[in-house]
Amino acid sequence: MVEQLEIVLPPYKRGFHLITDEIVNRLPNLPKEGIANIFIKHTSAAITINENADSTVRTDFETFFNRLIPDSTSWFTHNTEGNDDMPAHVKASIIGQFLSIPITNYKFNLGTWQGIYLCEFRNYGGNRRITVTILS
């Protein structure tokens, strides 16, 4: 069985954001067992799984990635779309554009501390589209 839906996220500001509930609340009834593929259709944002409790984790993520790939990087040649654009592309491929999460007993089978992060790497990224595919 395959079920699919598209989720349009509202604009988030640049940074790492916990969106587990925003995804889960829009899902159809899940199968007893399966896999949920969560795929973001962009090249300057990403999704990952990390700690769902202390928000300072997400702040430290933003600081780390801004230091690793600064907007001020002088030798990037792809710079017509703003100095946050090429860093956003690199960050997106380091983090990745999709998750494949097990479904067990009709729910996402995440660890106690695991949450889903939207990683918004542009200053003004706007709406972001996510395709969710449930396989069972």
Added chain:
Amino acid sequence: MVEQLEIVLPPYKRGFHLITDEIVNRLPNLPKEGIANIFIKHTSAAITINENADSTVRTDFETFFNRLIPDSTSWFTHNTEGNDDMPAHVKASIIGQFLSIPITNYKFNLGTWQGIYLCEFRNYGGNRRITVTILS
């Protein structure tokens, strides 16, 4: 068809560890063709695929990641769980928390040199839980 099992790994010390056999030996009979999703339910450990032969590859991985995100990073604000904790979160999202491996002719269809690594980023990570989901 969906089959699912949970594997509890024994504690590994901090570093990169080859766990292909530990996963494969616990699997049920695999289908002729399909996908195996291997998902680690933690935010300070990760799984990846890399060279299965020379153990110096795994040592160099540990050195590289410790230099990229040192425990001594002074500007991390999430530091109440120890100075190895926030670096572990960042490393976990750079490497990733799951694999989706093709199954062909009833076996994992890995390349000759590919093995599955557990990446243990905490000094004392303890047991780690992995959910394996077989889709066919």
Added chain:
Amino acid sequence: MVEQLEIVLPPYKRGFHLITDEIVNRLPNLPKEGIANIFIKHTSAAITINENADSTVRTDFETFFNRLIPDSTSWFTHNTEGNDDMPAHVKASIIGQFLSIPITNYKFNLGTWQGIYLCEFRNYGGNRRITVTILS
């Protein structure tokens, strides 16, 4: 339903290469909805999704990763296969070895600007094998 095929890519030179068409043109008829898993069977090359338009994005990726993990890294101990080998392993695990792309209306459901990149990290990587698995 599971369908599977193996694609052998011709040798690409070191760098980031757009291979969307090379993958798509070899696919069988796709199902209405499903997931395509694209898995590269190597440990010194990777695949990711990023911008499919301006080729300077791909040049900047190559420069960034060469600066992050230089061939001249003196403290790598795994160096018998050449000074591009251990950097290639690290880059491969940072980027990742597989994609799981949604299929919608018989086609890959990629965003407007998304393309599939082969990331060739060796100076002379030779042919690269990819297994594509279609789940529906």
